[in-house]
Amino acid sequence: MELSGKLHPEIDSGAEDEAQPAAREAALVAHARRGDEAAWTALVAAHQEPVFRLAYLMLGNGRETTAVAEDVAQEAFVRAYRNLDQFEDGRPLRPWLLAIAANLARNRRRSAGRYWAALRRWWQAERRERTVKAQSQNERDDAHLLWQALQRLSLAHQQALYLRYFLDMPEEEMAEVLDIAAGTVKSRLYRGRQALQAVLQEEFPLLYEEWQQR
Amino acid sequence: MPIDEQQLAEIAATFSYPPTPDIAGRVQKALQPRPARPRRTQRLAWAVLVLLLLASALLAVPTVRAALREFFKIGAIRILPEPALPGEATTTPAVTIPAADRVTDVAPVETQAPPSATHLPTRTLLDLAGATTWEAAQAEVGFPLRYPPEHGLPDEIYRQEVWDPGLEAPVFILVWRDEDRPSEVALALYQIPLPYYGLKSASLSAISETLVYEQRAYWVEGPHRLQLQTGEVAEWLFVAGNVLIWAEGEVTYRLEGADTVAEAVRIAESLAPHRDK
Numbered sequence: 001m002e003l004s005g006k007l008h009p010e011i012d013s014g015a016e017d018e019a020q021p022a023a024r025e026a027a028l029v030a031h032a033r034r035g036d037e038a039a040w041t042a043l044v045a046a047h048q049e050p051v052f053r054l055a056y057l058m059l060g061n062g063r064e065t066t067a068v069a070e071d072v073a074q075e076a077f078v079r080a081y082r083n084l085d086q087f088e089d090g091r092p093l094r095p096w097l098l099a100i101a102a103n104l105a106r107n108r109r110r111s112a113g114r115y116w117a118a119l120r121r122w123w124q125a126e127r128r129e130r131t132v133k134a135q136s137q138n139e140r141d142d143a144h145l146l147w148q149a150l151q152r153l154s155l156a157h158q159q160a161l162y163l164r165y166f167l168d169m170p171e172e173e174m175a176e177v178l179d180i181a182a183g184t185v186k187s188r189l190y191r192g193r194q195a196l197q198a199v200l201q202e203e204f205p206l207l208y209e210e211w212q213q214r
Numbered sequence: 215m216p217i218d219e220q221q222l223a224e225i226a227a228t229f230s231y232p233p234t235p236d237i238a239g240r241v242q243k244a245l246q247p248r249p250a251r252p253r254r255t256q257r258l259a260w261a262v263l264v265l266l267l268l269a270s271a272l273l274a275v276p277t278v279r280a281a282l283r284e285f286f287k288i289g290a291i292r293i294l295p296e297p298a299l300p301g302e303a304t305t306t307p308a309v310t311i312p313a314a315d316r317v318t319d320v321a322p323v324e325t326q327a328p329p330s331a332t333h334l335p336t337r338t339l340l341d342l343a344g345a346t347t348w349e350a351a352q353a354e355v356g357f358p359l360r361y362p363p364e365h366g367l368p369d370e371i372y373r374q375e376v377w378d379p380g381l382e383a384p385v386f387i388l389v390w391r392d393e394d395r396p397s398e399v400a401l402a403l404y405q406i407p408l409p410y411y412g413l414k415s416a417s418l419s420a421i422s423e424t425l426v427y428e429q430r431a432y433w434v435e436g437p438h439r440l441q442l443q444t445g446e447v448a449e450w451l452f453v454a455g456n457v458l459i460w461a462e463g464e465v466t467y468r469l470e471g472a473d474t475v476a477e478a479v480r481i482a483e484s485l486a487p488h489r490d491k
Binding site for chain 1: 217218219221222223225226227228229230231232234235237238240241242244245246
């Protein structure tokens, strides 16, 4: 290790330095860039939850989602570490990490696309029947149903809605993750909500009615 | 009534995620056993040195020297002639390698298809992923995507990600379905804006030279193997159909599904950009 825990105490203690989080992150990035794996591990620990959660959401509902999301998150951090020279100094790390993770999750979804493509027609033909069945279950979880509905949207809309509403990310940071202008974030969110509303009305009518009555 | 943002956020906030695993620990393990990776140029220099040493050693052995082969290079694709595939009649080579495209390479020791060989990626729609739209695809590439007007716009477009730092141009595959068997692909057109995409391995008798817009192109007829390189992963695929490969500028085109070379060339020379009316 290049540094002792004294110079970056969060490695040893996990303590949060509320006063200078950005400066501390920049210092850790600088150390990691020089090959200090402990500094990078501290950064991973600080950001692993949103990275894992975004990967989980983007991978969609499946038996292996948790394990694959874990793989994606790990790969994202490993790739980020190996490409730290491409990271712009002074920028917050989280948007860059989330962008890498989202890219990897999209690729995983595409490699899983063989399975999904086979299911697509079947799904479209029978989705109404299955949706009604799913919604009739007493133990229905609105948030889970919302996730199912979101998976019917384009990946671009999904990613925007996950970042904004599931990960509670400010639009400015979203613009960095998505590499688009702030104004485009607003319009993408708007169109995403419109698309979501159409899906809810058509395929999740009970959930939609419930929302309207709240 | 439109969806209320606040309500959406409140419901999303109740989403039950699985516990976040110890990714930091996994990353630490993944990083520790590996020494720092040398830079790409250093790796390339080492690889060249090793290849030169290996080639020098092999050239000293007459039997090995006879096994040296040449491969064709066109755009982003290399075509490595190999002995006839099992069951394929050995005929007079249909083409000689032009000096401009000639590269000497050491023949692989193993000539059989690797066990991981799979079927042609574009034989059925089930093999494709990353569906996108013409507009989205066009917005992502720095050249006009083209299609054969006689076939109309493709039924589907698929985006193939090539994730490699500094080499992130996607490959787009335009697909026209078989009208009689809609789940299968009648025609597929790859548009490849990359310096390197794949290595084809085909019987020399299956490779013929042709012209697209008076530029050299290659027609690979019948079964052959295609090695795709994505990042650090190389995957061998078994391609059962005919393929025309040509390059225009920095874009390599790979047309799959034409029955004859004449048909393939006609399609290739008919390609036009799509213009919204």
